[in-house]
Structures are given as structure tokens and as C-alpha cells.
Amino acid sequence: MKRRSIITVLVAAGAVLAAGVLFSATADAATTLGASAAQSGRYFGAAIAAGRLSDGTYTGILNREFNAVTPENEMKWDATEPSQGSFSYGNGDRILNQGISMGAKVRGHALLWHAQQPGWAQSLAGSALRNAAINHVTQVATHYKGKIYAWDVVNEAFADGGGGGRRDSNLQRTGNDWIEAAFKAARAADPAAKLCYNDYNTDGVNAKSTGVLNMVKDFKARGVPIDCVGFQSHLGTTIPGDYQANLQRFADAGVDVQITELDVAQGNNQAGIYATVTKACMAVSRCTGITVWGIRDSDSWRTGENPLLFDNSGNKKAAYTSVLNALNAGGSTTPTTPATTPTTTPTTPSTGGGCSASTSLNSWNGGYVATVRVAAGSAAVNGWTVTMALPSGSAITGAWSATNSGTSGTVSFRNVSYNGSIAAGGYTEFGFQGTGAGPTATPTCSAG
Secondary structure, rough: OOOOOOOOOOOOOOOOOOOOOOOOOOOOOOOOHHHHHHHOOOOEOOOOOOOOOOOOHHHHHHHHHEEEEEEEOOHHHHOOOEEEOOOOOOOHHHHHHHHHHEEEOOEEEEEEEEOOOHHEEEHHHHHHHHHHHHHHHHHHHHOOOOOOEEEEEEEEOOOOOOOEEEEEOOOHHHHHHHHHHHHHHHHHHHOOEEEEEOOOOOOOHHHHHHHHHHHHHHHHHHOOOOEEEEEEEEOOOOOOHHHHHHHHHHHOOOEEEEEEEEEOOOOOOOHHHHHHHHHHHHHOOOOOEEEEEEHHHHHHOOOHHHHHHOOOOEEEEEHHHHHHHHHHHHHOOOOOOOOOEEEEEEEOHHHEEOOEEEEEEEOOOEEEEEEEEEEOOOOOOEEEEEEEEOOOOEEEEEEEOOEOOOOOEEEEEOOOOOOOOEEEEEEEEEEEEEEOOOOOOOOOOEEO
């Protein structure tokens, strides 16, 4: 979670079923959280910290159970731009690479927030702060372009209390349009990412959640890009009776909904509340996934409340079983995808010269991002080249983790210094963005 106290807060397995089908409780039950969620086209993720990735118990649970990750603090403003114009992505990249190694979705958290700003930003105001904030959004989203499933573009901008209005902050004092300016900048920097607004104490129908809903409706009416709303769901020993209805009214407004920071204080009803949240998400077709804020109780920011699915030693708790059962019971798989949301098209792997290549394609009107997985066969690979044909009118505008020869027609990609060596049975990934239609032809791979 955040480096603040609670205020009023009381990957990739399984098949996506065809749209319009309800997942049957009699289907074969998956045995991990991520695989169970994937059966209905959803994810079940965890917020993780780079500093814990050397903990074998921690990473063992992470790799086994989850098909999405969110950085706890590593992509926030103070971490990524500690001095103005000087960016630091080391720990954020560690989280990203962990997600890639798992085949998991990566949620970016968070581009702009009134807290955890670097000191230099806290000293700014007015147009100087506005320009710095928008530059920050642009630079960070560009660095991770094509690699982030969804960004929490703006975090916790609404006030607690009965008014349903904005929180007073240095960002709010730059002008009431600062949130939409941030969303527009994020869309321009990374057209493939889903763009979310994220907040707490919005779990039920109340003045604060209604204020957020009104903003969403306004953005949708005026064409401001917004794809999703995150509900943190830091819950105590009760849950609002209208939790599912609240998710549904946001879905009805034309955005996906995501449970982004779920944890529940341990008590007699912890397992029941976890099950209720999971069932609510499964019942709302546009609820695309759930993230718990940490893995073991000892990893939680809520010291002493033991709010997570695994105890301090990494053992599954009763709440884990209740969530797994709710995921396996199934739910709606008929999300209505916004027109601006990319669709993903995989290609069949092609083998050649000791390595194989396969492409996942996120497309939108006028552009695309392609992610290419390069896998070694039974022998290790030391250097690789991937070649693919682009459709007529398609042009590459940028690539990462590979160097490309050509930008249109038949294009070759060569490994860079850090990803040329692939162990037997292992893989690496690179990506590129382009205009026009994305590649559909099967790529070829040669080793050496």
C-alpha cells in the first residue's frame, strides 16, 4: 500500500472461455489463484516489492499463485524521478522483469499522487508543477511503453467526507483539469495501456464513489481517455452491502473495474469477506481482475492485522481457500471492451535454427504494440535474430530489448547485449510499436 496510515478504511494459465458463456462450477477446478482467475479471462495479482524478490518463500508463492503484479512503490514519482529531469527505473524494471518472467500482466502504480512526491516537486506550484507533472507522466509512460497492462494514472484525488469533491493538494491547485491532462498525456505516451483512476473508501455507493463516477461519466462524454477505475478495497471486518452494485454502476458507465489493493483485517469473517469481494468481481462482466496488496501477512503495511491470504510463514489461510473456491465457481465472461482498448492476437510459434519466436499483438485503430517471445529449444542459444513481414502500410516507430533492421516490409530484430544468451528451455522477450496494421505473419528465428 502507501506510506500512510489507514484513514477511514474499516499468472498465466487457464483458458479464456467464449464471450457470453458462464463458467460452469462443474468444470475442472484450477489449483492456483492465477489459473483459476484465467478460466474466466481475469487475472489475480499481488503487489510486490523489489526488495523482497530475493526471498525464496516470497517468490515461490508469487511464481506459483499469481498471474499479475503491481509494484508497491517502485514506479511512484519519488522512486522514478528523484531529482527533476533525472529518471531512475532500476527497481521499477525489476518488477517489470519479474512479471515478464512469470508471463504475468503488469499494472503500473502510480503516475501522479499527492503523496510520495519527491521533495523538488513538493516545492513547486502552479504552471511549474503542472508542466513537471505532465512531463513526468510522459517520460515514465514512454519508458514502459507497450509493457504495462494498466496504469493507475491518478491516485486518490478525491476527498473523504460527504461532499464528493476533489482533495485539496498541490496538484489540484494547478487547475481542476489536471486529472484529464494526465490521462491525455498517458494515452499519447502509451496508447496500448489501459488508463485507470484509483482510490480508496469508494467500495460502496457513497458520496466519494459517486464523485468519482461523475468524473468518469464526464470524461466519457467529452472523449477524455479513461478505460478503468480501481477500487483499493482495504477492508476491515465488514464490507458494504452494495459492493457489487457499486462495481456494476461503474461498469455501466463504460469502464472496466479492477480490485487493486485488496486486504481484509483478520477476524471471524475474513474468509467470508474475501469470498464476497471475489464473487462480486466474478459477477460483473467488466471486472477484469483482483490484486491483493502483498503476499504474506508479514509483507503487509497493515501491521498486526494479518490481512492477506498467506500467513507469515507462507502457509495458505482459510481466506485463500474461500477465494480459490469463488474463482473456480466462475462468473460472467462477457466484458464489453471499450473501442480504445487494445485487443490481443497471438501468432503461432515458428521454430528455426535452434530457437522459436511467437508474437502477441495489441492493436487499436491506427497502431499497435507487438511483444515477441524468443524461446530456446533443447539447447542453449547464444545470440538470435527474428525476422517477420509487416503488412503494407505498417511502419515501426520504436523498439525495445532488440535492434531492428528496417522499419517496413520484411524487418529483422537482433538481440541486444543483455538478452542474447537464453538457457535451454528458457526465453526472453522484446517489443516494438508501429503505425498501421500489426504483423500477422509467423516470425522466424535463427540462433547464433
